[in-house]
Amino acid sequence: MIKKILGILKDDGECVYKELPNGMKMRIEDFDLWYGKTQALKSVNMNIKKNKVTAIIGPSGCGKSTLIRSLNRMNDTIPSVRTEGQIWLDGYDIYDDTADCVDIRRKIGMVFQKPNPFPFSIADNIYYGCQVNGMKVDKDEVVKRCLKQAAILDEISDRLGDNALSLSGGQQQRLCIARALAIEPDVLLMDEPCSALDPIATAKIEDLIHELKKDYTVVIVTHNMQQAARVSDYTAYMYLGELIEFGKTKQIFENPKEESTEKYITGRFG
Amino acid sequence: MSIRKLLAIWIFFVSIVVSIIGFHSLAVQSDIGYWIMAGSLILISLSCHASGIYSYLTKKDGKNLMMVLYGSVILTIASMSFYIPDVLDLRPWEIYARIPDQFFFALIMLLVGIFTSYLSFRPYHNYSKEGAQSGALYVLHVTILLTLLPLFIIIFNIIFRGAGGITYEFLTEDIVSMGEQGGVYPAILGTLAMIALTAIIVLPLGVGTAIYLAEYARKGLAVRLIRTAVNILQGTPSIVHGLFGYAFFVLIVFNGQKCLLAGALTLAILTLPIVTRSAEEALNAVPGDLRDASLALGATKWQTIRKVVVPPSLPGILTGTVLGLGRAAGETAPIMFTAVYFSGAGTPNSLLRPIQALPYHLLSLYRLVGYRDVENQAWATALLLLIIVLGINISAIIVREKYRQRF
Numbered sequence: 101m102i103k104k105i106l107g108i109l110k111d112d113g114e115c116v117y118k119e120l121p122n123g124m125k126m127r128i129e130d131f132d133l134w135y136g137k138t139q140a141l142k143s144v145n146m147n148i149k150k151n152k153v154t155a156i157i158g159p160s161g162c163g164k165s166t167l168i169r170s171l172n173r174m175n176d177t178i179p180s181v182r183t184e185g186q187i188w189l190d191g192y193d194i195y196d197d198t199a200d201c202v203d204i205r206r207k208i209g210m211v212f213q214k215p216n217p218f219p220f221s222i223a224d225n226i227y228y229g230c231q232v233n234g235m236k237v238d239k240d241e242v243v244k245r246c247l248k249q250a251a252i253l254d255e256i257s258d259r260l261g262d263n264a265l266s267l268s269g270g271q272q273q274r275l276c277i278a279r280a281l282a283i284e285p286d287v288l289l290m291d292e293p294c295s296a297l298d299p300i301a302t303a304k305i306e307d308l309i310h311e312l313k314k315d316y317t318v319v320i321v322t323h324n325m326q327q328a329a330r331v332s333d334y335t336a337y338m339y340l341g342e343l344i345e346f347g348k349t350k351q352i353f354e355n356p357k358e359e360s361t362e363k364y365i366t367g368r369f370g
Numbered sequence: 371m372s373i374r375k376l377l378a379i380w381i382f383f384v385s386i387v388v389s390i391i392g393f394h395s396l397a398v399q400s401d402i403g404y405w406i407m408a409g410s411l412i413l414i415s416l417s418c419h420a421s422g423i424y425s426y427l428t429k430k431d432g433k434n435l436m437m438v439l440y441g442s443v444i445l446t447i448a449s450m451s452f453y454i455p456d457v458l459d460l461r462p463w464e465i466y467a468r469i470p471d472q473f474f475f476a477l478i479m480l481l482v483g484i485f486t487s488y489l490s491f492r493p494y495h496n497y498s499k500e501g502a503q504s505g506a507l508y509v510l511h512v513t514i515l516l517t518l519l520p521l522f523i524i525i526f527n528i529i530f531r532g533a534g535g536i537t538y539e540f541l542t543e544d545i546v547s548m549g550e551q552g553g554v555y556p557a558i559l560g561t562l563a564m565i566a567l568t569a570i571i572v573l574p575l576g577v578g579t580a581i582y583l584a585e586y587a588r589k590g591l592a593v594r595l596i597r598t599a600v601n602i603l604q605g606t607p608s609i610v611h612g613l614f615g616y617a618f619f620v621l622i623v624f625n626g627q628k629c630l631l632a633g634a635l636t637l638a639i640l641t642l643p644i645v646t647r648s649a650e651e652a653l654n655a656v657p658g659d660l661r662d663a664s665l666a667l668g669a670t671k672w673q674t675i676r677k678v679v680v681p682p683s684l685p686g687i688l689t690g691t692v693l694g695l696g697r698a699a700g701e702t703a704p705i706m707f708t709a710v711y712f713s714g715a716g717t718p719n720s721l722l723r724p725i726q727a728l729p730y731h732l733l734s735l736y737r738l739v740g741y742r743d744v745e746n747q748a749w750a751t752a753l754l755l756l757i758i759v760l761g762i763n764i765s766a767i768i769v770r771e772k773y774r775q776r777f
Contacts, residue, residue, distance in 0.1 A: 174662060174665065205667065206667075206668030209666065216662070228667060232677070233669075
């Protein structure tokens with residue numbers, strides 16, 4: 101808030117605008133991130149195409165989660181984090197002084213590794229995002245639409261008043277996806293959304309990602325390379341905080357340019 | 371000679387000695403409570419020695435005897451409650467603690483009994499590993515029982531002596547002739563009004579501080595200073611709170627007039643650290659995942675706190691507050707200079723008038739013992755105060771168990 105005010109006072113309130121190439125939703129440009137003195141991301145450059153699924157893979161601790169959390173500034177909640185570089189969303193830098201985290205997160209939804217529904221009713225969980233953003237919408241309609249989009253409406257349509265914690269793990273995760281859709285974001289970030297789920301629930305969520313692609317730009321972090329191959333259009337391979345290789349999923353999996361990528365994909369390390 | 375035989379002889383020896391001491395004390399004392407206690411002590415030592423000898427001789431377990439053992443420890447502790455010094459025998463202004471000799475003697479015998487029964491566990495289990503194991507467990511059980519001993523003593527005593535004094539008249543009338551007659555009606559109302567007012571003052575302050583510390587403050591010097599300050603506040607003797615309340619609230623703010631509001635403010639300062647710390651713990655118990663989820667949906671930090679963090683931690687916050695209030699309800703020192711009169715204040719009708727309160731009433735009656743016939747009234751007041759404080763604490767526990775959130 102103060103940043104925003106200062107930003108407006110500093111110049112005439114105009115943010116820097118930079119036209120992104122056609123079909124591109126987000127662009128990460130020379131992005132560095134430090135936790136205290138440890139550098140977790142080293143000069144990452146990456147493009148995220150509109151209405152495509154971009155997967156980020158790599159061994160544990162390579163900075164995948166850090167990168168995806170940077171995309172909607174969730175890392176701001178960690179006190180010791182410091183960043184350099186830009187991340188553009190539709191031509192605006194989300195790390196600009198004038199940018200407001202709350203607005204950014206409103207445009208870029210996120211689904212976390214562990215299902216984390218609020219201890220409210222299912223309907224209230226969905227409606228929460230609309231409520232805090234002051235969206236004037238019909239609650240029943242939003243709840244139905246989002247649950248349907250998340251392919252869970254049929255299973256729980258008669259339990260909308262129940263506490264969300266009474267759902268199974270897979271259902272909770274799809275509820276979290278539905279919740280993220282309620283605020284109608286442009287981009288949906290998924291941080292290992294299936295790592296706590298069994299294969300059946302995982303398959304359901306993968307199908308769902310295929311569906312969501314039509315309306316949203318999806319970025320997904322995953323440990324599971326088969327999953328990346330199945331769901332994504334583009335794949336980024338990270339190692340030790342650096343983006344080693346980025347390209348079409350088919351090309352990365354069938355014909356990787358870097359030796360390290362090939363080793364990781366064929367399971368020889370990581 | 372094997373260790374096993376030596377041990378059996380030792381146990382036999384001790385059992386004889388303890389029994390002789392027990393019978394001797396029975397012979398010289400005539401008090402019925404003492405008989406019960408000495409009897410149960412003898413029961414303890416005899417049963418454990420018997421079990422030791424039995425298992426030595428037959429090389430078998432004597433499990434049934436264990437129940438006798440534990441039962442007699444409990445019985446002893448219960449009967450000890452008759453043996454707290456009779457406070458009301460003391461004359462005012464020449465205070466000396468006159469604890470009956472039997473009390474110490476009984477205590478020593480209890481410890482000897484516990485020790486000898488501990489020794490019997492090894493032969494009891496035929497010198498297996500299990501013997502050492504269950505011996506250790508037995509000692510732990512006994513420590514728990516001994517920890518509960520003061521509580522038993524206090525509650526037994528106050529109930530036995532105070533129950534008779536609680537009459538309809540006692541609950542509904544004001545003090546008559548320095549507490550010899552009449553009751554404590556204004557004092558009950560005064561105490562309740564003071565607690566309610568304290569709650570109103572302390573809740574916003576304590577919860578506000580806790581939210582700042584748990585949600586906003588980043589780890590640094592400032593937060594450490596605030597936490598240390600809160601801890602120091604908690605460690606401050608209540609009489610110091612009372613003197614501060616007198617010097618600041620009564621003398622400066624209220625022009626030398628003791629009043630309900632000054633007392634409640636002083637108690638609020640006393641309760642503040644308890645409320646702050648328990649609220650902070652309750653807030654920290656809410657998983658960070660939920661905060662992330664809310665922020666990721668475009669909620670501001672304050673919206674997150676208001677809608678996601680505070681509601682599930684409310685039971686914890688309320689429990690802490692109520693426990694703090696329970697402590698405040700029983701405090702005398704903070705209110706004696708700031709809010710209360712012994713008599714004449716009447717039922718509370720204004721924030722700026724003094725009140726009567728139960729803890730101060732009890733103190734005043736105690737001072738009159740020896741001059742006036744107020745013993746029964748004093749015990750009844752103590753029982754009433756105990757009921758109120760325990761009631762507050764029990765209600766806090768019920769609230770917590772009923773509304774506790776599980777994630």
